[in-house]
Amino acid sequence: MTELVVTLDLEGVTDKAGLMDRVARALALPPWFGRNWDALADSLSDVSAWPEEAAGGLLFVVRNWRAYAEARPQEWETAQEVFAHAMRSMPSLTVALTLGGSS
16 A cells, blocks of 8 residues: 655644644544644544545645744744654654745
């Protein structure tokens, strides 16, 4: 099986609410997704919350993240901690930050 590639595009995101909305959209999470750090960690660490096509693994590509990271450095640090924790919990999950694109 091949892993599913899902892109999280953070262009124009300026706060945690925007980040959570983009994650919910990118992963097609249910309406009851809590839009908080714990809910994000739970969703990334639970294969049943992933799209069905991700049975072979999930590559979560985060792009256009620099402006958000600069505007909200503490939130971005927390997001990175959540991503890292989820990858440790789920070996079939990879979160990759792109280096190119907008600043």
